[in-house]
Amino acid sequence: MKTYIDCIPCFMNQALRAGRISTSDDIILKKIMDNVGGKLKDVSLTEVPPRSAMIIYDEIFRQTGIEDPYKKIKKESIDLAKSILGQIRNMVESAPDPLLAAVKAAIAGNIIDFGACEDFDIKKDVKASMDMDLSINDYEVFKEKINYARTVLYLGDNAGETVFDRLLIENIDARVVYAVREKPIINDAVIEDAVDSGLADICEIISSGSTAPATILEECNERFLGLYHGGADIIISKGQGNYESLSDSNENIFFLLKTKCSVIARDLDTETGALVLKAGKNYDL
């Protein structure tokens, strides 16, 4: 997906939000805003948004020297998610179609996002999402394909959301490789977060190699790319960042996300706040 002009004010909002996580010094904060503003001219509208967004996080690091400002927040999100995992698992197990319920739990967890979101309530929002219908619903083809898959490449997104991904992985009868970011960026999960979320005992956890809050293939490592380009039978891609970077993919990919901004909603031809399970264009539905 390309960067829309509407993404530009949003970059400034992200800069302020992420800047405030890293510093409470208004002089440094103003410097971050000034410098990100000055770099907007380097943002190309033909580039995917998460790559453009990197100017924000590089600038915040340059001004504050803090490498992982979301470390504490990530831990809190994981703990909060774990505290309701049992309830959500009960909802999944008692559902008429547990796989569908697990898909919804995994998408519901995508509400945890400190990049795109101003405000959310993990406990309340995840439970509320479980009662919603999928706005884009390619579940039937997903179900058919997942039943035949031997290897699934699962692209993780945010720390905390990772906890609910477990419920979907538990309902997949295949080898699952769970890929996370190479190093901390916003609240996106890295290997440590995936382990902390309890995923190590049910799947293999790898780094994709991408340092963006997305999956930028040019950055990805060989092992990841082997799985991405055919090594895995199916790819499950979680969240907006992965969608933004891979929406044009020709692989056997399914996008699971909650739409959190009007640009993504418009790109997907749905509304903001929608639960989405969308088959990649390879499926030609």
Next chain:
Amino acid sequence: MKTYIDCIPCFMNQALRAGRISTSDDIILKKIMDNVGGKLKDVSLTEVPPRSAMIIYDEIFRQTGIEDPYKKIKKESIDLAKSILGQIRNMVESAPDPLLAAVKAAIAGNIIDFGACEDFDIKKDVKASMDMDLSINDYEVFKEKINYARTVLYLGDNAGETVFDRLLIENIDARVVYAVREKPIINDAVIEDAVDSGLADICEIISSGSTAPATILEECNERFLGLYHGGADIIISKGQGNYESLSDSNENIFFLLKTKCSVIARDLDTETGALVLKAGKNYDL
């Protein structure tokens, strides 16, 4: 009121919104965003926000050459407001306290704002506001002071809102001088708009001299300043822009506005979407 860091992403939103009114060419639009971004470093946090916001509108003019992009929108707002003026007047005249109802009508009209607002529905929102209570309510002191006033300086805000200002002016038994911007800026009223709104037969219309979407005293003309600094017994200031530029005023001023952003709401210690009638600090309430 000073410029908050939170105003900075909002400037970029305003640039995009106002840019889109002036041009549909994405290349020009991107240039506007790049250049406004580059000028953020010139924004001083000790300056009032509407003065900082001028970089946006100067840049849009520089890139598009269009001096009054909101001309058509202002005309439409005025016509739409006129179409419900009769209904709102009935509500005012049949109210237990017509002056209070007229104050609310004038504040309700402040929902018309293409600078601060993403979206609004004049007919629906104005009527809905008439049923709301004032969140900041200095009406008793306003009523007392307005009864003794011989000359009232009324600072207009947006075109369309001007139509509802008439209802308040009709309920004031004094000479009213209605001040508007020196030249077109966003959808703020200029003399032509005030006349088109039907104000010429009930009050005197003057330009304040200010070219900002606010009342920047350093820019104001002598006639206006004479009225502002004591020539008028009371000043009625409409809208956010006038509040932002005059909130520290020591004159006998009353601010009538609808809060349309979280920064103003916080500054006024109220919520977004609130109806406000606030006495200036001179009253020491």
